Amino acid sequence: MNRIRNAMLVLSVLALMLVSSVSTVFAADASGTEFLTGCNLTLGESKAVALFIRNDDAAPHVYKLTTEGSANSYELYFSSNGAAIKNVTVPAGTSSQVDVNITLNGNVSVIEDKLSVKAVRDDGKENVINLSIMINKDYALSVKSMLDKIDILSGKSGEFTFSVTNNGSKDLNNIKIKPELPYKWVVSQGAETTMNLKPGETGTATMKIDVPSSQAAGNFTASFTAASDETSSIQVSIPATVKTSSNIAYWAIGILVLIAAFTVFQFKRHGRR
C-alpha cells in the first residue's frame, strides 16, 4: 500500500514538473463551451496565446474576433501566421490557429486578471474563451524621462536624464538604458552605465547623445528602455527637435557684409558709371 502511495507521489511530482516545464501558454479551442487557460505576464512583457478555432459546420465561416472584460490595461491584437487579423475564415470541418498577442502596459490593478476572447461566427453563433492572466510582480521596472521634449543643435550633444524605478518585489541588477535612436545619432556617454535597484528604489541615469552635423533640422523621436538582467521596462519616447546652429548664420551674414562693404568701397572708388 505504501509502495502504491509512494509511486503515486512520485507520479504526481513528475506530472507537476511536466506541467511547469510546458509553456504557460496553452491552446484553447473556440468551438468548445468555456475553456480556461493560463498566461503569466510581467510588466512590459508580450506573450502570444494560441487559440484553435474549429468549424464543425458543413460550410466555411468567418469568425470575428474581439476581447473584453480585463481589469488591467493590455495592448492586444490577433494574428495568424505573423499577420495581424480581425477576422478569420475557417473552412468547413477544419481548425485554424489564431494567436492573441498580449502586452502588459501601464499600471497593474489586479494580479489575477481575466480576459474574454469572443469568436462570433458570421451566422451569429458566439463562442467565448476566458483566459486567466497571472501578473508576476516580482520584477517590474519603469523608466521616466525628466524632460517632455528636448531641443538639440545639429552637430552637438543632447543630454537625456531618466529616473528608473524598481516597482517589483525583488532586486534588479545591471540596469541599463537601451536607446533606439534616429539614424546616425550616437550615444557618446552613459551607454555602459549600470545600476542595481532594491524594491521600491529609484535611480537616475543620464545619457549623452551626439546628433551628427549632417542631421537636417526637424522633429524626431528618441526612444529608451530600461533593461535589467531580469526584466525590461516599457519604452519611453521623447520628442527631439533638431535645430541648426546659429554659427552658420553668423558666418553667412559676415561674408555677405564683407561683400557688401567691398561693393560700397568699389562704388566710392570708381563712382557710379
Add this chain to the structure above:
Amino acid sequence: MIIEIAKKEMRDAFRNKLFLSILAMLLVLTGVSIVLGSCQVKAAMDNYNNSISFLQSLGKAQLPPMPNLNPISASKGFVNYIGMIGALLAIVLGNTSISKEHKNGTLRLILSRGVFRDTFLNGKLLGNLSILAGITVLTGIITFVSLIAIGGAALTASEVARMLLFFGMSFLYMTFFTVLSMGIATVSTKGSRALLITVIVWLVLSFVLPQIGDTMDMDNQIPGGFFSTMGMSRDQEHQVLQKFKFYETLRDGVEEMSPTKHYERISYALLNVKPGFETNTPWEVVGLKWINLLGLLAPSVAIWLLTYIAFLRRENIYQSN
C-alpha cells in the same frame, strides 16, 4: 529709369522663342503633375467616402476618422520640375537679358544715354524677377484651382500658408539661377559661352554635388546598406559612425553647397512630404528650416553684389564682340 528697363525686359522675354518653349514645357508639366496629384487626392477622398457610406449602410455608428490625405503633397512633382526646368528657364532668362544687349550693340547705346550701370542691372533684374514672380503666381493659381476643382480638397488656412510659402521658395530658387546667369553673362564677353558656363555650374550645383553627398554616405557604399550587409548591430554601427565624424561633416558640407538641395529640403518640409513637420505651423517649419532659406537667399545676394563690382569695373563694354 529702372521701371522702363524692367518693362522692356518683360516685353523682350515674351519675344524670346527659347524662353517661351521652356515656359510652355514647364507649364504643361506642372499642369500634368498637379492634375495627377489632384486626381490621387480625389481617389483617396472617394475611397474614404465610399467606406463611410458602406459602414453607414451596415448601421455602424462608430465611423473611422478621415485620414490625413495631405492634399498639398500633390505639388511634390512640381518641386522636381522647378528644380530642373524652372532653373533652366531662369538661366535662359538671365543670360538673354544681358547677352542680347552685347550682341545687338544696344548695351553701348543705353549706357551712353546717361543710364548708370547699376541702374541698368537693377532694371534688368527687376524685369526678370517680375517675370519669374508671374510664372510662380500662375503655377500657384493652377495648383489651387486643380486641388479644389479636381481633387475636391478643402484646404485649411495652414495648408494655404504652407503652399504660399512653398511657391515663395520656388521663386527664390529660380531667382538664384537668374542672378547667377546674369552675373556670368556680365563677366563673360560672349553670350553663348556664358550660357554654357552657367549650365555647367547648374549641373554641378543641382546634380553633381547632391550626388557626391549621397554617394559619400557610408551606408550607401553597398546596395542594401553597408551596415546591414556587414551584419552589424546598432552598437557596432554607432562605433563606426563615431570614427567618421569629420567625414560626415565634409559630406554634409558638399550637400549644403547645392541650392537645389536647400530648395528640396524646405519644400518637402512645407508640403509635408518629409514626415515630422505635420504638427508644426508653417512659420515654425520655416523657423526650423531657416538654413535652407538662407541657402537660397545668401548666394543670390552675394552673386548680385559681385555682379555689380564686375560690371562697374568692366572696361571693354564699348568694344564690339
